[in-house]
Amino acid sequence: xxxxxxxxDKKMVSTSSGTGATxxxxxxxxxxxxxxxxxPFDKQVQKVLKVLKKKDKEEIIKASLExxxxxxELKPYQAELIKMQKHxxxxxxxxxxxxxxxxxxxxxxxxxxxxxxxxxxxxxxxxLGKPSEQQKTExxxxxxxxxxxxxxxxxxxxxxxxNRAMVEPVMGFCSIAQYRRFMKKxxxxxxxxxxxxxxxxxxxxxxxxxxxEQETRFKRRKNDPLRQWKLSEVxxxxxxxxxxxxxxKFVLLKKTHTKKSPWYIIRSDDKHLARRETMKVIxxxxxxxxxSRKLNFNLDPNIVxxxxxxxxxxxxxxxxxGKSLV
Numbered sequence: 001x002x003x004x005x006x007x008x009d010k011k012m013v014s015t016s017s018g019t020g021a022t023x024x025x026x027x028x029x030x031x032x033x034x035x036x037x038x039x040p041f042d043k044q045v046q047k048v049l050k051v052l053k054k055k056d057k058e059e060i061i062k063a064s065l066e067x068x069x070x071x072x073e074l075k076p077y078q079a080e081l082i083k084m085q086k087h088x089x090x091x092x093x094x095x096x097x098x099x100x101x102x103x104x105x106x107x108x109x110x111x112x113x114x115x116x117x118x119x120x121x122x123x124x125x126x127x128l129g130k131p132s133e134q135q136k137t138e139x140x141x142x143x144x145x146x147x148x149x150x151x152x153x154x155x156x157x158x159x160x161x162x163n164r165a166m167v168e169p170v171m172g173f174c175s176i177a178q179y180r181r182f183m184k185k186x187x188x189x190x191x192x193x194x195x196x197x198x199x200x201x202x203x204x205x206x207x208x209x210x211x212x213e214q215e216t217r218f219k220r221r222k223n224d225p226l227r228q229w230k231l232s233e234v235x236x237x238x239x240x241x242x243x244x245x246x247x248x249k250f251v252l253l254k255k256t257h258t259k260k261s262p263w264y265i266i267r268s269d270d271k272h273l274a275r276r277e278t279m280k281v282i283x284x285x286x287x288x289x290x291x292s293r294k295l296n297f298n299l300d301p302n303i304v305x306x307x308x309x310x311x312x313x314x315x316x317x318x319x320x321x322g323k324s325l326v
Contacts (some may be wrong), residue, residue, distance in 0.1 A: 024063035087288035089152035099209030104217040127158035210275030
């Protein structure tokens with residue numbers, strides 16, 4: 001049983017989880033149209049409208065408006081990302097963005113919002129699968145370096161070489177020796193490609209979701225045929241191995257958060273806020289011409305936490321509860 005203090009501490013490091021507009025509409029429609037017969041959509045709409053209660057209509061309108069305004073709030077930042085992209089192309093700089101963190105923490109959805117209006121010729125999203133037998137004999141980071149950006153390009157890694165620091169050791173996909181070797185060398189590798197005449201920008205993002213929200217998202221994936229493909233071997237064990245992943249996160253921040261290549265923790269229970277704040281982190285990483293003076297680029301401290309600050313919080317929780325809660 002969690003103490004009141006423990007619950008309070010956990011509440012401080014999580015954000016409110018808003019149900020998506022589509023999910024809210026689906027739940028309301030199910031209440032009034034439980035038989036779900038296959039009929040033309042126009043007739044279905046008329047039927048639902050006739051029997052909907054005032055409260056249900058208000059819920060649908062609220063959910064739809066929330067979805068609309070969330071989308072509208074992101075657009076100015078997405079416009080700034082286009083300006084930044086043009087700046088990188090003009091100055092021939094390269095940007096590498098790592099999207100790491102918990103399973104079902106919103107990495108993929110954030111990547112889609114970040115790249116939605118970008119020039120598709122000047123960015124790539126890289127999500128590598130299992131290494132081949134030959135790749136297993138090579139330097140772990142090599143297969144990621146092979147996908148690094150050219151001059152004026154952005155590459156977004158949907159999980160990066162830091163799989164070796166989190167997923168692989170927890171799931172037994174690498175040996176203890178391989179894990180230790182990686183943790184000892186990784187920041188040296190990063191410093192080497194950052195010393196590219198200041199032409200390479202590295203942004204490391206760790207998406208952090210609460211255990212309860214992760215469970216909710218897993219259930220949704222399991223019950224939704226359009227999302228079932230997202231459920232991996234790792235996902236199915238993520239809840240059971242929650243504390244093991246937390247321990248590896250602690251070591252990750254302790255060993256690989258540096259001044260040259262810091263980590264930014266993104267609290268992602270609220271997907272919209274996580275997406276907005278991620279865009280701000282990216283935009284704040286480089287100075288570019290035409291930057292809006294009206295837009296708020298200040299980071300929300302409840303959503304974006306520097307790696308060293310997160311580490312202090314985890315240490316404090318360890319002393320208080322015997323384990324970290326984030």
